[in-house]
Amino acid sequence: MxxxxxxxxxxxxxxxxxxxxxxxxxxxxxxxxxxxxxxxxxxxxxxxxxxxxxxxxxxxxxxxxxxxxxxAGESTCEHVIGLLETHLHAIDRQAAELARARARLQEMLDRARRLDPATCVDPNRCQTIAPLIERERKEGTDMSTQTVLNVPEIHCNHCKMSLEGAVGSLEGVASVEVSVPERTVAVSFDESRVSLDAIKSAIEEQGYAVAN
Missing domain, CATH: 1.10.1660.10 (Multidrug-efflux Transporter Regulator; Chain: A; Domain 2)
Structure with missing residues (x-):
């Protein structure tokens, strides 16, 4: 054809x-x-x-x-399962981020509907958004903790994708980066929302032992 x-x-x-x-x-x-x-x-x-x-x-x-x-005549089932799990974790994380973004927008919208436009006199910013900016300043913009975990069994890009997907999907994890050469998992997270033990558990659930 x-x-x-x-x-x-x-x-x-x-x-x-x-x-x-x-x-x-x-x-x-x-x-x-x-x-x-x-x-x-x-x-x-x-x-x-x-x-x-x-x-x-x-x-x-x-x-x-x-x-x-x-x-090459190799079995692909386990490999594909790992790929699908990684992509599913990534979607879950995106869904959580979208939910937080939606809640923030809803808060702004609710406030905008209550405010009187005549009171908006600041030439540099909108009064609908300004209170959220002030709140972030009071709370602090950087609430994250950084840690590097040693995971000796990391040896390939499949390991990297699986671990980044699993850890990255946790609520409160800001970023995660797996280094295959160094066999480490670097994580930035908010301790008020997720514990270090929960991060280690997510790694161990993927079949990898955490050395520290």
Whole structure:
């Protein structure tokens, strides 16, 4: 079949199919006597797999790793489970951040509806937002604690993704960075919202022991 038919069957554009070929995700097709690319049923299955994996949130790099493992005859089940868990944790974290942002906007909106516009005389800021700024100044803008945990069993990017997803999804964690060469997990967090023990537990639940 020609590339147009492959695009029609899979619902993926011809430009995207060519891009998959350039990325090495799709084997370059043979050519007919007239010079047109010719694709077979295996190409249909491969493009559909890439399409569905992208829809699940996997990156092209992650998809490429899965395909390489398949080509080498390796089992991919545990690897894919780890990827899906990482992406799910990331979505949970984003959802929590969106919930906090929504609550903040709702607070501003409720205040704006109660205020009299005639009383807004400050030329440098809006009275709806100003009280929140003042509150943050009183509370302090940096409430975070930094720690670096030694995790000897870290050895690959899969470890990095799993741990950053698990720790990053915890309420109160501002940032997390895993170093594969140093085998460490650097975390910035708010102690009033999440404990160090909870962070360690999140790491251990992924199957990694914390040395400190």
């Amino acid at each position: 020609k590339i147009g038919e492959l695009a029609r069957i899979t619902g993926v554009s011809t430009a995207t199919i060519r891009f998959y070929e350039q990325m090495g995700l799709l084997t370059a097709p043979g050519r007919a006597a007239n010079g047109y690319r010719t694709y077979d049923g295996a190409s249909v299955d491969r493009v559909r797999f890439i399409r569905d994996a992208r829809a699940a949130g996997l990156t092209l790099g992650e998809i490429g790793t899965i395909l390489e493992m398949k080509a």
